[in-house]
Each structure stands twice: as C-alpha cells, then as structure tokens.
Amino acid sequence: MPADPGSLLITAQDVRHALVCARRVWLDAHGDPALRDEAAPETARAFALGVQHEASVLAAVGAAVEYLPVESWAHGVALTRRLMARGVPGIAGACLEHRAPLDLTDRLFTVRGRPDRLVRIAYAGTQVYAPVEIKRRRDPEAPDWAQLDLYAWLLSQVQGITPPGELWLGATDLGAPARREPHEYDEDRLMDALLRAVAALGAPEAPPVRLEAHCKTCPWQTTCRAAAEREESLDLLYNVTRAARDGLAAAGLARLADIAACAPEDLLAVRGIGPATAPRLRANAQALVERRPVWYGALPGDLRRGGWMFDLETYQARGKTVPWCMGWCDTAGATQIALVAPVQLPEPLTLPDGQRLTLVPDSDTAWEVLAEAVAAQAGPICHWTGYDAAILRGSAPAAALAGLEPRMFDLHAAFKGAVSLPLPSTSIKVVSAYLGFVWPENPDWFAAYLDYQFWLESGDEVALARACAYQRADVQSMAWVWRWLMANDPAR
Numbered sequence: 001m002p003a004d005p006g007s008l009l010i011t012a013q014d015v016r017h018a019l020v021c022a023r024r025v026w027l028d029a030h031g032d033p034a035l036r037d038e039a040a041p042e043t044a045r046a047f048a049l050g051v052q053h054e055a056s057v058l059a060a061v062g063a064a065v066e067y068l069p070v071e072s073w074a075h076g077v078a079l080t081r082r083l084m085a086r087g088v089p090g091i092a093g094a095c096l097e098h099r100a101p102l103d104l105t106d107r108l109f110t111v112r113g114r115p116d117r118l119v120r121i122a123y124a125g126t127q128v129y130a131p132v133e134i135k136r137r138r139d140p141e142a143p144d145w146a147q148l149d150l151y152a153w154l155l156s157q158v159q160g161i162t163p164p165g166e167l168w169l170g171a172t173d174l175g176a177p178a179r180r181e182p183h184e185y186d187e188d189r190l191m192d193a194l195l196r197a198v199a200a201l202g203a204p205e206a207p208p209v210r211l212e213a214h215c216k217t218c219p220w221q222t223t224c225r226a227a228a229e230r231e232e233s234l235d236l237l238y239n240v241t242r243a244a245r246d247g248l249a250a251a252g253l254a255r256l257a258d259i260a261a262c263a264p265e266d267l268l269a270v271r272g273i274g275p276a277t278a279p280r281l282r283a284n285a286q287a288l289v290e291r292r293p294v295w296y297g298a299l300p301g302d303l304r305r306g307g308w309m310f311d312l313e314t315y316q317a318r319g320k321t322v323p324w325c326m327g328w329c330d331t332a333g334a335t336q337i338a339l340v341a342p343v344q345l346p347e348p349l350t351l352p353d354g355q356r357l358t359l360v361p362d363s364d365t366a367w368e369v370l371a372e373a374v375a376a377q378a379g380p381i382c383h384w385t386g387y388d389a390a391i392l393r394g395s396a397p398a399a400a401l402a403g404l405e406p407r408m409f410d411l412h413a414a415f416k417g418a419v420s421l422p423l424p425s426t427s428i429k430v431v432s433a434y435l436g437f438v439w440p441e442n443p444d445w446f447a448a449y450l451d452y453q454f455w456l457e458s459g460d461e462v463a464l465a466r467a468c469a470y471q472r473a474d475v476q477s478m479a480w481v482w483r484w485l486m487a488n489d490p491a492r
C-alpha cells in the first residue's frame with residue numbers, strides 16, 4: 001500500500017541499503033520497475049534461502065508466534081497493534097509504521113518496518129515487545145544494527161518504551177540460531193542511517209554507480225552495469241579493490257581506454273597495484289574496450305597433460321561442510337557422478353536421461369569412489385577456484401586425500417593468469433557461456449539441491465536427473481574451457 005500522499009516513504013530496507021549503496025535507495029524509489037532484474041538467480045536464491053532459514057529457525061526454537069494473514073499494509077499495521085494489545089507471546093512478520101519529520105524541513109516521512117519476529121518479554125518493570133532479526137550468515141553486518149534500531153524506534157512509538165532486541169545468526173545442526181547477539185538501541189546510529197536514506201531519496205538524480213561484491217544480489221545490477229559500460233567505468237574491472245580503482249582515477253586513468261593504452265609499468269606507480277596485478281589489469285581493460293579475449297601470460301605446462309575436471313556440491317552435516325554430490329569428467333567431457341544416498345554400499349543407478357551415477361552412503365565413500373576412478377588416468381584434477389580443494393582437505397578420509405591432493409590443479413587460477421575476457425567476472429558459468437558452452441535451463445546450485453532433497457523424499461528420478469544435469473554441466477563446462485585454452489593458447 002502506498003504511504004500517505006503527503007509524506008515520503010522510508011522502509012527498513014532503505015535504511016539498510018543507505019549504509020551500503022545510496023544509488024540502490026534512489027533506484028528502488030524512483031527507478032523504472034520494468035528495469036529491475038527480479039529473476040536474477042543470485043537475488044532469487046538469496047531471497048529463497050533467507051525465507052527458508054527464518055522459517056526453520058523459528059520452528060527449531062519452538063517459537064510461539066502469530067503469523068499475520070495480511071491483506072494489505074494498513075491491515076497488517078492494524079492487526080499488529082491488535083495482537084500487541086492482546087499480549088500474544090510472539091508475532092512473525094509484524095507490520096510497524098510511524099509518521100514523523102526526520103530532517104530540518106517540515107516534511108513528514110512514513111517509516112515502515114517488518115521485523116522477522118516480535119517477542120513479548122519482561123523489561124523495565126513491564127511487558128514489552130522486542131524485535132528479533134534472523135540472518136543466515138554467522139557474522140553481523142553494520143546494517144543489521146541500524147535495522148534493529150529502526151524496529152526498536154517504531155516499537156517505542158506504539159508501546160512508549162524502546163525495547164532491547166536480538167540478532168540471530170546462522171544455525172546449528174538442530175536448526176537453532178548459532179549466535180544470538182543482543183541489540184541495544186542507538187539513536188545516533190539510527191539517525192545517521194535515516195538521514196542517509198532521506199538524502200538518497202531526495203537526490204535529483206541517481207547517485208553514481210559503484211559496482212561492488214554486494215551488487216551480485218541487487219535487482220539493479222543490469223541497469224548499473226549498462227551505465228558503467230556507457231561511462232567506460234573502472235568499476236567494470238574485476239578483482240581490483242576500490243582503493244586501487246580510486247588510485248587509478250586520481251592518477252588520471254579514469255576510463256578503461258586510459259588503462260588499455262598504458263604500459264603495465266606505468267600502472268605500478270599507483271598504490272595497491274604491483275608487478276603481478278599490472279599486466280592482468282591492463283589486459284582486462286583492453287579486453288573490455290576491444291570486446292575480445294586478450295592473452296597476457298603463459299599457461300602452466302602441466303595443463304597440457306589433460307587429466308580430469310572436478311566439481312562438487314556441498315551441505316552442512318555434523319557441523320562440517322561436506323559434499324552431497326561430486327562430478328568429474330575427462331577432457332572430452334565423459335562424466336561420472338557420485339551422490340550421497342540412503343544406501344549401505346556403493347551401488348550404480350542410471351537416470352532417465354542416461355546419466356550413470358554411483359550412489360554412496362556418505363561423503364567419505366564419495367571421495368574414495370573419486371580417488372579410485374581418477375587413478376585410472378594420470379594428469380591433473382582440475383577444479384575452478386580453491387573451494388573444491390579446501391573441501392577435499394576438510395572432509396576427505398586420509399587415504400583418499402593422500403591420492404587426490406597432490407594432483408589438484410586450480411584451472412581458474414591458471415586461466416586468470418593467462419587470459420582476460422570482456423566479462424564482469426571469472427565465474428565458470430560466465431566464462432564458459434561466453435566461450436560457447438550451453439548450460440541447462442536454470443543453472444543454479446540451490447535449485448539442484450532442492451531437486452536432490454525432493455528425490456530423497458519422493459524417489460522422483462526426473463528431479464534427480466535435473467540435479468545431476470547441473471553437476472554434469474559444471475564439469476563439462478570446465479572441459480569446454482580447457483579445450484578452448486588448448487586450442488587458443490598463443491604459445492602452443
């Protein structure tokens with residue numbers, strides 16, 4: 001529901017975003033909704049995981065909560081107040097709102113928030129409602145505290161007392177919050193965040209683009225990237241810190257073309273750019289300007305020996321991150337998969353699409369099956385980034401680890417050290433798709449995980465085939481990239 005027509009609307013999300021990106025606040029309020037990337041996989045995934053996490057944490061702690069069947073925002077506000085007046089023990093998804101002047105003008109702002117949970121507690125000699133905010137991650141971030149400040153302030157308008165609050169972070173194996181951090185209301189912190197939001201909302205035009213890691217889950221990513229491309233912004237360079245980008249701009253190298261035209265040695269004068277970074281940075285700028293791959297380094301000789309492409313999918317079990325699925329293929333793409341399933345001993349399964357799997361009782365056995373399979377052919381076991389090797393070190397049994405670890409080879413590092421593509425990132429999906437690999441529909445680890453869980457519950461092999469198609473694409477895309485590297489390496 002729209003805010004009162006005479007007032008400006010500020011939401012808890014605006015307060016969070018104001019501390020991270022003023023442009024996001026402005027675009028959420030004034031941007032063309034048709035330009036939002038609502039279906040961006042990272043955004044949808046982050047949202048789905050967040051909702052799932054909140055529900056499972058509340059269930060795990062046996063929270064006594066009233067879920068609001070909200071028909072409209074005004075209805076939610078009225079219902080929240082009625083439930084608070086009745087003194088129910090907890091409310092999930094309460095709707096809080098207050099109208100107030102926030103700056104030195106006589107403008108009125110409608111401020112809204114929807115805490116994950118309100119809980120009735122004894123405080124300052126009476127009963128009050130305190131806000132609880134629930135996050136999947138284990139570490140707090142600065143906007144979490146401002147968000148809780150906002151809820152505490154909104155609650156103080158209803159109940160006359162500013163309550164304490166709690167931030168629940170992560171989850172234990174049993175689903176309860178891994179950390180419960182107390183929150184204490186800080187009016188200065190809240191006013192700082194609110195005034196930043198007010199300034200961003202009132203800006204005559206969108207604040208400048210600043211592409212950062214958090215942009216991955218922002219619905220304005222495509223719009224912002226297009227703006228950065230028009231401006232030939234240094235924000236398009238990957239793996240370059242904000243300090244280094246600002247240093248380049250201060251040195252008069254404010255556009256990609258400026259960097260592409262420099263000799264790598266000229267970049268060394270900029271703080272934060274060393275002899276290893278400079279050639280990569282220049283190649284990256286040149287690739288983006290000329291829209292083509294730019295080679296600038298040598299591939300390790302070991303890579304030519306072929307070997308295997310390897311990838312895994314993980315979950316949390318007994319407090320550890322362990323694989324539930326792993327796939328490997330040869331350089332031609334012939335794929336094998338091991339999958340954790342309710343079996344006593346390894347057993348084969350052929351899926352409706354013809355993919356053959358080995359079902360294994362646990363992740364230890366999956367590692368053993370992999371070790372045995374790759375022993376049949378020499379050569380490196382390529383993986384993309386250090387994640388897979390870290391999971392190997394953290395979860396494989398000793399014998400499998402001894403056989404596999406010396407052969408692990410980070411294809412991503414080798415790729416990044418040799419060639420730059422005109423792309424926003426070096427993720428395997430982005431790189432391989434640019435080089436012509438065709439991914440299955442909805443290539444997403446979370447969808448694959450849900451399909452796997454559905455198969456465990458229902459035995460539906462079509463769902464499992466979808467999960468395995470994702471795993472297969474992960475390793476075949478690496479084989480695709482490997483073949484492209486071998487065919488295009490200028491030193492071959």
Ligand code: SF4
Nearest residue numbers: 021024210215218224
């Ligand atoms: S994509 Fe990044 S720069 Fe653009 S609005 Fe979102 S967070 Fe801000």
